[in-house]
Amino acid sequence: MTELAFKGPEPDQLRRRHRAEKRFRLIALLSVWLGLAFLSVLFVIVVTSGADAVRQTKILLNISLDSSEFEGGKGSGLAQIRKANFEGLVKRSIRNDFPRAKSRKQKRELAKLVSSGAAYEVREFVEANPEKIGESIDIWVTASDDVDMLLKGKLKRNMPADIRQISDQQLIWLDQLQAEDRLETQFNWTLFTKGDSREPEQAGIAGAMIGSLYSVLVCLLISFPLGVLASIYLESFAPKNGWTSFLEVNINNLAAVPSIVFGLLGLAVFLNFFQLPRSAPLVGGMVLALMTLPTIIIAGRAAIQSVPPSIKEAALAVGASPIQAVFHHVLPLAMPGILTGTIIGTARALGETAPLLMIGMVAFVVDLPVTFTDPATALPVQVYLWSDMPERAFAERTSAAILVLLAFVGALNLTAVILRNKFETRY
Amino acid sequence: MEDNYIESLTTPLTKNTLTAQSALPDENLKAKMSTSDLSVFYGNSPALRNVSLNIFSNEVTALIGPSGCGKSTFIRSLNRMNDTIDICRIEGAVYLDGLNIYEPSRDVVQLRTQVGMVFQKPNPFPKSIFENVAYGPRIHGMAKTKDELHGIVLGSLERAGLLDEVKHRLDTPGTSLSGGQQQRLCIARAIAVRPDIILMDEPCSALDPIATKRIEELITELKAEYTIVIVTHSMQQARRLSDKTAYFHLGSIVEHGETAEVFENPVDERTADYVRGRIG
Numbered sequence: 046m047t048e049l050a051f052k053g054p055e056p057d058q059l060r061r062r063h064r065a066e067k068r069f070r071l072i073a074l075l076s077v078w079l080g081l082a083f084l085s086v087l088f089v090i091v092v093t094s095g096a097d098a099v100r101q102t103k104i105l106l107n108i109s110l111d112s113s114e115f116e117g118g119k120g121s122g123l124a125q126i127r128k129a130n131f132e133g134l135v136k137r138s139i140r141n142d143f144p145r146a147k148s149r150k151q152k153r154e155l156a157k158l159v160s161s162g163a164a165y166e167v168r169e170f171v172e173a174n175p176e177k178i179g180e181s182i183d184i185w186v187t188a189s190d191d192v193d194m195l196l197k198g199k200l201k202r203n204m205p206a207d208i209r210q211i212s213d214q215q216l217i218w219l220d221q222l223q224a225e226d227r228l229e230t231q232f233n234w235t236l237f238t239k240g241d242s243r244e245p246e247q248a249g250i251a252g253a254m255i256g257s258l259y260s261v262l263v264c265l266l267i268s269f270p271l272g273v274l275a276s277i278y279l280e281s282f283a284p285k286n287g288w289t290s291f292l293e294v295n296i297n298n299l300a301a302v303p304s305i306v307f308g309l310l311g312l313a314v315f316l317n318f319f320q321l322p323r324s325a326p327l328v329g330g331m332v333l334a335l336m337t338l339p340t341i342i343i344a345g346r347a348a349i350q351s352v353p354p355s356i357k358e359a360a361l362a363v364g365a366s367p368i369q370a371v372f373h374h375v376l377p378l379a380m381p382g383i384l385t386g387t388i389i390g391t392a393r394a395l396g397e398t399a400p401l402l403m404i405g406m407v408a409f410v411v412d413l414p415v416t417f418t419d420p421a422t423a424l425p426v427q428v429y430l431w432s433d434m435p436e437r438a439f440a441e442r443t444s445a446a447i448l449v450l451l452a453f454v455g456a457l458n459l460t461a462v463i464l465r466n467k468f469e470t471r472y
Numbered sequence: 473m474e475d476n477y478i479e480s481l482t483t484p485l486t487k488n489t490l491t492a493q494s495a496l497p498d499e500n501l502k503a504k505m506s507t508s509d510l511s512v513f514y515g516n517s518p519a520l521r522n523v524s525l526n527i528f529s530n531e532v533t534a535l536i537g538p539s540g541c542g543k544s545t546f547i548r549s550l551n552r553m554n555d556t557i558d559i560c561r562i563e564g565a566v567y568l569d570g571l572n573i574y575e576p577s578r579d580v581v582q583l584r585t586q587v588g589m590v591f592q593k594p595n596p597f598p599k600s601i602f603e604n605v606a607y608g609p610r611i612h613g614m615a616k617t618k619d620e621l622h623g624i625v626l627g628s629l630e631r632a633g634l635l636d637e638v639k640h641r642l643d644t645p646g647t648s649l650s651g652g653q654q655q656r657l658c659i660a661r662a663i664a665v666r667p668d669i670i671l672m673d674e675p676c677s678a679l680d681p682i683a684t685k686r687i688e689e690l691i692t693e694l695k696a697e698y699t700i701v702i703v704t705h706s707m708q709q710a711r712r713l714s715d716k717t718a719y720f721h722l723g724s725i726v727e728h729g730e731t732a733e734v735f736e737n738p739v740d741e742r743t744a745d746y747v748r749g750r751i752g
């Protein structure tokens with residue numbers, strides 16, 4: 046009898062068990078910290094290199110808006126203002142500031158201090174204030190990207206002159222401007238209000254933001270209702286037969302198909318067959334919807350499965366039809382899970398470039414898209430395009446675009462959390 | 473209005489009345505509900521075999537028997553809850569007021585308003601107490617005005633013996649009630665659509681003795697207005713509550729009749745063993 050009595054595990058074995066437990070916890074903790082470390086390194090790099098893009102170097106010019114420059118004189122209309130030679134006005138103004146620049150080369154170097162976009166800025170100002178024609182105005186115009194890089198310390202003065210991109214003469218002029226308080230960095234509105242440009246100082250991500258927003262909107266409008274209805278059908282109404290399980294297997298496989306394949310599908314079906322416009326957020330959204338659909342269906346089915354069947358039975362037992370039972374009781378309880386899946390899928394769609402490549406949304410688009418069929422790019426595409434540009438100033442803008450993209454994704458995830466808490470019901 | 477609604481659902485049944493009645497033995501016509509040679513299969517394995525039972529108006533019929541003998545399967549086939557199980561297949565017939573409820577033209581929604589059900593585990597909707605009871609009347613359009621709906625809800629809670637406990641907190645979640653209260657809420661929810669028959673599958677098995685006593689009292693009161701079928705594991709409960717008792721064994725009814733008879737003078741040895749606590 047006594048031999049058989051169990052006196053608890055051997056002390057040795059117990060010690061080994063405790064050690065194994067400790068070891069496991071340590072490894073788990075280590076991997077969490079490692080993940081966090083990588084994430085923060087990434088974040089620090091992107092933020093530090095993107096932060097500079099928020100400011101842009103500006104030069105204060107004094108421009109005399111001679112009445113003779115405008116066809117209609119002081120009372121010029123919009124059409125007449127547009128015909129004026131603003132480029133000439135800007136050039137003349139800066140030459141007036143440095144009258145000793147006489148040679149062609151020097152004049153060219155002088156003009157290169159300001160961005161080619163300065164003329165548009167002056168034009169916009171005059172369009173908004175036509176009464177200023179005939180007067181002389183002080184206006185901050187955008188400096189060229191090289192000047193910008195110099196002021197931000199990314200071009201070093203002590204670099205050899207032949208690779209410095211800013212000549213010694215230009216340095217002297219800039220020092221003079223700075224001494225007169227006519228050279229400073231200001232908040233970079235251009236970055237957040239303009240479309241793409243070949244000149245970094247004139248390039249903005251507003252176009253890409255609108256393109257992304259439109260595409261994701263179309264993607265959501267298509268994939269959410271379709272995905273929810275499909276998962277309801279598969280979970281609650283589909284007969285359990287070979288055809289249904291064939292469908293299920295295929296939907297699960299679709300979730301693992303590389304995104305560029307969906308782009309090819311979009312090219313073949315939406316563009317070539319249905320003749321929809323190229324580069325349009327409408328088509329981009331449709332392609333992203335194809336890609337997101339399987340994710341939503343899988344998440345939706347899991348969420349519907351997790352609703353206790355007793356709730357549905359209760360509804361059926363008081364005479365609800367199967368559709369009523371699903372829509373009144375099962376779906377509201379499954380909503381938090383469905384929304385989480387939807388937002389994960391949408392966040393992925395937001396960061397996708399490859400499928401957009403195929404339908405022409407990887408393009409140089411200057412104008413801000415207005416309708417869903419206007420040519421547009423998307424944020425990740427903009428990141429990709431800018432990262433490929435030779436100008437240094439595009440580097441910081443690339444990081445800034447990444448930050449905006451991350452902010453979009455963060456906002457989406459926040460929405461997911463809020464919606465989940467709002468819909469969460471205990472049962 | 474409510475009558476019209478139900479009538480519109482039942483109109484196609486006039487034809488079946490004849491076929492159904494002609495198929496019924498005379499004696500069964502007196503029964504509120506009866507099954508005739510009912511067999512139920514899950515896939516290929518039978519769970520019930522040729523079960524015939526009469527259930528009479530304003531009586532409590534108790535179904536007893538060891539676990540897995542098919543009591544739940546039987547009671548769920550009385551309001552076609554088995555339809556929700558894909559692999560479930562039914563043979564034979566179940567008559568309600570002389571009409572076969574498995575007739576293809578039969579409207580299941582209408583059937584379930586006539587035959588309500590209370591489940592083993594209380595399953596209130598995760599909504600307010602009021603919404604729990606109001607749901608049935610609302611989807612069937614039983615109330616034309618808000619006041620009318622309010623009346624139905626309060627009346628149902630009253631009859632389920634729950635009104636005094638919850639009348640000041642009708643908008644709190646039904647899931648916040650105690651287990652016994654939740655079960656009475658489920659009874660109120662079933663009553664609210666004015667069924668003729670209430671099916672109860674072990675309604676007290678998740679409850680403590682005091683809550684069980686409340687439900688038992690309630691069942692005795694409800695008998696005056698409803699026909700009740702109850703599955704129970706408690707011999708005492710079956711004896712206390714029921715007028716008729718059916719003893720299930722391995723998918724068949726071995727013995728049925730007056731409760732007193734089944735318990736005092738069981739004919740079958742298996743029944744005798746079970747009711748005397750020797751098996752099960």
Ligand SMILES: Nc1ncnc2c1ncn2[C@@H]1O[C@H](COP(=O)(O)OP(=O)(O)O)[C@@H](O)[C@H]1O
Binds near residue numbers: 519539540544
């Ligand atoms: N959904 C189901 N699928 C397959 N078999 C089932 C299902 N429900 C019940 N059964 C089987 O049917 C038989 C009767 O079950 P049930 O009616 O629940 O018995 P009871 O309620 O008397 O305990 C059991 O053998 C059980 O395994």
Ligand SMILES: [Mg+2]
Binds near residue numbers: 543544545
């Ligand atoms: Mg059971």
